[in-house]
Amino acid sequence: MAGIVSYGAYIPKNRLSRDELARAWGGNSLKGERSVANHDEDSITMAAAAAMDCLQGMDTDSVDALFFASTSSPYTEKQAASIVARVLDLRRDIFTADYAGSLRAGTSALRAALDAVKSGSARNVLVTAADCRLGAPRSIDEQAFGDGAGALLVGADSAVAEVEDVYSISQEITDVWRTSEDRFVRNWEDRWVIMHGYDATTREAVTGIMKRNNLEAADIARAVLTGPNPRSHQALARALKFDPEKQVQDLLFGSVGNTGTAQPLMLLAAALEEAGAGDRMLLAGYGDGSDTFILKATEALGSLSERRGIKGHLSSKRALDRYEQYVRYRGLMETEAEEAVRKSMRSSATALWRTNNSVLSLHGSRCKICGTTSFPVQRVCYGCQSKDQFEEVRLTDEKGKVYTFSLDNLAGGVEPPTPMTVIETESGARVYCEMTEAAPDELKVDMPVEMTFRRVHQGAGFINYYWKSRPVR
Amino acid sequence: MESIKDKVAVIGMGCTKFGERWDTSTDDLIVEAAYEAYEDAGVGPEDLQAAWVGTTGSGSAGQCLADPLKLKGIPITRVENYCATGLDAFRNACFGVACGMYDVAMALGFEKLKDTGAGGLGVGRGQHPVYETRRTAPGSFAFIATRYFHKYGIDKTTLAKIAVKNHHNGTLHPKAHFQREITVEQVLKAPIIAWPLGLLDCCPTTDGAAAAIICRADMAKKFRSDPVYVKGLGLSVDPMLPMSRPGFEYLGFQSNVNAARQAYEQAGVKDPLKELSVAEVHDCFTITELVICEDLGFCEKGTGKEHVDAGTFTLEGELPVNADGGLKAFGHPIGASGLRMTYEVYKQLQEKAGPRQVKNPKLGLSHNLGGPPVVACVALLGN
Known part of the structure; x- marks a missing residue:
């Protein structure tokens, strides 16, 4: 039966306490902390990180399709999935697609992946969802939103969670939105947004899928319900007769925040980390309607290789001390120096395209004659000067210092x-790069590092992606 | 391979005042250096049969020299080889004369760095959009300091002593950009530019030009009684950025070793510490001078600190290094530096170096190191 074969997640290292947001603007704190994407991260880099977490120990050649879901892709016109596929070193003859425009895009991509697997058009589909949405300065959204990504590998066999049924409804509603001109998320009056948007719609979809599978609330070991905040989330859970303490997956609101399209995938990953074989699970995503899924965990859960997932990323964090850091990281204010760099920055689409094996896939060349490994890919070997006698090697698979x-x-x-x-x-390959997320006094010769895919600089309408080193998380 | 030794002579040199020459144009700098050289050699523009001009970015083609000097009809080649540009222009001019094609030629290097509006050389050089992201000059050399400190256990104090020495020597040269003494404590407390290098570990950005008139060695005495002869010329380029080069140890540069070996072989130098009277080396940063002294064979690899502590490279020491204050005191108008160094060696060999004069000068060395770095050039001059 088609199902989830593997899962992964990514939560940025930065956390900002909501008390600090309340201090900056005055007003009430929603308590807890939210994750904040680093200044060099966006939905594409976070999706790539979650996908790498998900593909841990997997054969990347087995992936036949990659979906990217987000409401905050850095590109309005240009596919993100094809970038992520190149970062992951997936095959060239795969199907890539972006899902956008709705907070439901994450579960919509998941549903489409299941359909593809069921139809036989693909054996394994990698679904990634990431969001880095901006709440208006001083708004509740600014406190409630968090940044993060989830990834699910959907496949025809060896599922860790089989998907028994899928049920969706579509709902036209302008409750939460952004026009193509908007930078910040807009909301209609919150009571109506919750009552007739989130609550009524999700409840209708969940009730629908439970009914057609003859399931009672008590049959569900874990209900994974998305939600904009804990209060609405708990109210929905209670209305569906779930015990919020025992049955409902925690919203990660106090530690991460509302991660938009990524939220359902991240919460399912968190639930799978705790699930036991045979557990029946419900997944419900909301946004302009609702997508719901009934899943059943299998024995295969136990044989998944180790990964950071939600737990690992949650425990690896650094606190941002001040709201001003958030302002800087999101580019809400620009210094004169940064503006000068942005305006003068030039790039070359052709140069990047010719070298995307090294730039996006971090390939070096290993000489077949003398074994010297160089980065970026060199046609003439530095070690023995032999020409074109090399094989490409992916350096992200190697430990670095x-x-x-x-x-x-x-x-x-x-x-x-x-x-x-x-x-x-x-x-022995050398990679010259920035280090990210390191305190200056942390740097030492010989310190172990891992490579992380980031934005390196942007300007003149061009985003340059590349790799950076970082202290092992 | 033949040797260049004693085939070419330097018969005149000129060097501008180095500094923040706000009121002086690129053309003015060229005129200032060239006419001092003409006067020194007793020649005029009509005597030049060819010229080589070095600049990394302050002018284009041979025209940048022809225009200000109104050189008419002679071959002029622009040379660019990173920070080794100036010395490589000189080297090419020497070979032009040595092969017999020209009797008298000029080499001139210049750079105007104070017209950019920025205090440093800038960021993010290179041909590729991301491979050399955020590469800066101090950052590139800080990599050496970090690794050298790690390997040999020295600290910033050794580097500070090099800055103090070169600032002192600069006070003895009226054309130096900096004319003030500094203390080790000031160097150690200076703001950090690229850790571990602080402001006073770095040479300043400066405007300047310097020029040499050279001729066939057998004609030299016709122009002056005390010409200086070219004894050796070396140039070496390393492949791949040091940051990308497999196995690179970051303790020194093979290009330095190779360029020096070429020049030493031509001149017959076996023990540079004993045989050289003076050495002008490329101290763009304090750490650079330390590793160059080792690379050029003045001392064993890893022993630089002992020699700095012992004063080996001071004006009074066994081998004065950067007697005029080096890049630290003169600044580094890129194309000009190699010829400015050669100007000092030339004056020392003629015993015209005033308060900086070394005793009994016989053989002097000038040296450029350029790029991230990848290219080194060495010239040996003697009586």
Whole structure:
């Protein structure tokens, strides 16, 4: 039976306490903390990170399709899924698609993936969902939103959770929206938004799928319900006769926040981390309607390789001390220096396209004659000068350490001094890159690092993606 | 391979005042350096048969020299080889003369760095959009300091002593950009530019130009009684950015070693510490001078600190290094530096270096190191 074969998640390392948001603007704190994407992260980089978490120990060649779901893709016109596929080193003959426009895009992509697998058009479909939505400054949204990503590998066999049924309804409603001109999320009056949007619609879909499967609330071991805030979430759970304490997956509101399209995938990942074989689960996503799923965990759960998932990412965090850091990271205010860089920054689509094996897939070249590994890919070997006698190797699979570094105040960047590093991988390749999410006094020669896919600089309408090093999370 | 030794002579040199020359144009700098060289050699523009001009970004083609000097009809080639541009222009001019094609030629290097509106050399160089992201000059050399500190257990104090020495030497040269003494404590407390390098570990950005008139060695005495002869010329380029180069140790540069070996072999130098009277080396940052002294064979790899502590490279030491204050005191108008260094070696060999004069000068070395870095050039001059 088609189902979830693997899961992964990504939560940015930065957390901002809601008390600090309340302090910055005055007013009430929603308590707890929210995740904040780093200044070099966006929905594409987070989706890639969650996808790598999900594909841990898997054969990437077995993936036949990749879906990317988000309401905050950095591109309005240009596919994100094809970038993520290149980052993951997936095959070229796969089907890629973006799902957008609704908070339901994550579960819609999941449903489409299941349909593809059931129809036989694909054996394995990787579904990624990521969001980095902006609440207007001083709004409740600014406190309630969080940034993150989830990934699910949907396949025809060896599922860790089989999907027994899927049921959706469509609802036209302008409750939460952004026009193509809007930077911040808009809401109609919240009481109506919850009552006739989220609550009524999700309840209708859940009731529908339960009824047609002859299920009572008590049959569900874990109800994974998305929700904009804990109060509405708990009210919905109670109305559906679920015990919020025992049956309902925690919303991760106090630790992450509402991650939009990524929320249902992330919550399902969190539920699967705790599930036992035979557990029946309900998944419900909301946004302009609702998608619902009945799943059943299998024995295969126990044989999944280790991954960070939700738990691992939750425990690895750093606190942002001040709201001003959030403002900087989201680019809400720009310094004169940053503006100068943005306006003068040039890139080259052709140069990046020619070298995307190294730029996006982090491929180096390993000489078949003398074994020297170089990065980026070199046609003539540095070690023995043989020409075109190399195979490409993916350096993200290798452990790395800092060979040397500097803390550069002249290099620009959002948080100078910018740590610049020369990384040596296990095979001896050297990668010159920025280090991200490191405290300056953390840098040491020989410190172990991992490579993380990020934005490196943007300007003149162009976003440059590349890899950075970071202290192992 | 033949040797360049004693085939070419330097018969005149000129060097502008180095500094923040706000009121001086690129053309003015070129005129200032060239006419001092003409006067020194006793020649005029009509005597030049060819010229090589070095600049990394302050001018284009041979025209950037022809225009200000109104050189008419002679071959002029622009040379660009990162920070080794100036010395490589000189090197090319020497070979042009040595092969017999020209009797008298000029090499001139210049750079106007104070017209950019920025205090440093800038960021993010390179041909590819992301491979060299945020590469800066101090950052590139900070990589060496970090690794060298890690390997040999020295700290910033050794580097500070190099800055103090070069600032002191600069006070003895009226053309130096900086004319003030500094203390080790000031160097250690200076704001950090690219850790571990602070402001006073870095050379400033500066405007300047310098020029040499060279001729066939057998004609030199016709122009002056004390010409200086070219004894060796070396140039070496390393493949791949140091940051990407597999196995690169970040303790020194093979291009330095190779360029020096070429020049030493031509000149017959076996023990540079004993045989050289003075050395002008590319101290763009304090750490650079330390590793260059090792790469050029003045001392063993890893022993730089002992020699800095012992004063080996001071004006009074066994081998004065950067007697005029080096890049630290003169600044680094990129195309000009190699010829400015050669100007000091030339003056020292003629015993015209005033308060900086080294005793009994016989052989002097000038050296450029350029890029992230990847290219080194060495010139040996003697009586």
